[in-house]
Amino acid sequence: MLKSLLQWSVWPACLATNMAPVIIGAILVPQLVPQIAAATTIVLMSVLLVVEQLLPHRVDWAIGGDSEVWRDIGHSVAYAAAVNASRVLFLVSLGSGISALGLSDLFGLWPSSRSVWLQIVIVIMLGDFLEYLYHRLSHSYAFLWRLHALHHTSVRLHALKGARHHILYAFGRGVAVWLPLLVVGAPARLVYWQFIAVTIAGLTAHANVSFTIPAFMHRLAVTPEFHRIHHAADPKLGNTNFGVVFSVWDMLFGTHSDPLQIVVGEAGIDDDPIPRRFLEELKSPVTYATLVARRRGEHFVESASASLHERPDDLDRVAVLPGHELLDAECHVLADVETPLAVGREEMESPDRPRRDAHRSPR
Numbered sequence: 001m002l003k004s005l006l007q008w009s010v011w012p013a014c015l016a017t018n019m020a021p022v023i024i025g026a027i028l029v030p031q032l033v034p035q036i037a038a039a040t041t042i043v044l045m046s047v048l049l050v051v052e053q054l055l056p057h058r059v060d061w062a063i064g065g066d067s068e069v070w071r072d073i074g075h076s077v078a079y080a081a082a083v084n085a086s087r088v089l090f091l092v093s094l095g096s097g098i099s100a101l102g103l104s105d106l107f108g109l110w111p112s113s114r115s116v117w118l119q120i121v122i123v124i125m126l127g128d129f130l131e132y133l134y135h136r137l138s139h140s141y142a143f144l145w146r147l148h149a150l151h152h153t154s155v156r157l158h159a160l161k162g163a164r165h166h167i168l169y170a171f172g173r174g175v176a177v178w179l180p181l182l183v184v185g186a187p188a189r190l191v192y193w194q195f196i197a198v199t200i201a202g203l204t205a206h207a208n209v210s211f212t213i214p215a216f217m218h219r220l221a222v223t224p225e226f227h228r229i230h231h232a233a234d235p236k237l238g239n240t241n242f243g244v245v246f247s248v249w250d251m252l253f254g255t256h257s258d259p260l261q262i263v264v265g266e267a268g269i270d271d272d273p274i275p276r277r278f279l280e281e282l283k284s285p286v287t288y289a290t291l292v293a294r295r296r297g298e299h300f301v302e303s304a305s306a307s308l309h310e311r312p313d314d315l316d317r318v319a320v321l322p323g324h325e326l327l328d329a330e331c332h333v334l335a336d337v338e339t340p341l342a343v344g345r346e347e348m349e350s351p352d353r354p355r356r357d358a359h360r361s362p363r
């Protein structure tokens with residue numbers, strides 16, 4: 001009875017206690033909203049880590065025994081600093097410049113005479129649509145996937161994973177989401193509310209808590225069940241549910257997987273090429289093509305070794321292994337780095353194609 005009550009109440013309670021201090025802060029000390037939002041997130045993350053022990057969604061996703069925890073914290077701190085730097089760059093410096101040059105509200109559509117709260121709602125809705133596009137493009141284009149891949153490397157989902165992003169992804173949001181909002185006339189002081197909404201939704205979306213959420217909420221908002229599908233290692237599932245705050249964009253644009261019908265098995269990136277070291281992860285946007293090539297080379301050697309084991313007298317085949325064929329494989333991959341979306345499409349178009357080796361980097 002108590003457990004059931006907790007399962008029903010934790011998700012709305014988390015959202016309400018995350019929003020309340022920010023809204024009160026916006027009324028009393030609007031200049032401190034970013035700091036209040038950050039402090040609330042840290043407190044609530046700590047609470048969720050405790051709730052995860054009481055009501056775990058999956059025991060094998062527990063924070064205990066997760067060798068990535070210190071790197072999760074490191075990436076979260078670096079990402080928070082990058083978000084702040086991006087806020088100063090786009091919403092203070094660039095926002096003033098755009099306003100001074102008369103480039104804001106280019107179409108004269110922004111309802112600047114209406115209440116501040118209505119403008120905040122529009123910022124969050126419009127900003128979430130732009131965030132959906134940014135996220136979706138990050139799964140379609142190799143150069144954007146390099147900034148986003150780090151977020152998908154987790155094979156466990158818990159409260160520390162939401163902020164496990166690459167620092168460059170924060171600056172990408174400045175270009176893809178904040179800059180368009182400024183150009184259509186959103187006041188720079190209100191644009192940061194888009195990120196506050198992302199943070200509030202993202203914290204619970206990654207929590208390893210066995211929430212009980214009414215079915216209709218999955219159709220409106222990004223819930224943990226909805227977002228876990230996006231973290232599936234299966235590219236066909238991982239390339240759906242791109243919504244960050246509202247789930248309606250995926251239903252409108254045909255990228256929706258129904259959390260009421262799908263249960264996620266394995267999370268992470270199928271055949272993840274990024275080594276599990278902090279600096280390697282930070283460098284990965286630059287080194288990604290090389291890492292993919294190296295991974296392909298490892299597979300080539302593994303499969304050749306298996307062939308050798310099966311056919312020990314086939315010496316002619318073995319003689320060429322370390323040389324030309326491996327180089328050919330690397331050159332081919334460097335010229336054509338696959339994004340997860342490309343892989344997903346390929347598999348959908350060719351149902352007979354064998355599933356790629358699910359081998360992962362050592363952790």
Ligand SMILES: [Zn+2]
Nearest residue numbers: 135148152230
């Ligand atoms: Zn993603």
Ligand SMILES: [Zn+2]
Nearest residue numbers: 151162206227
């Ligand atoms: Zn996520």
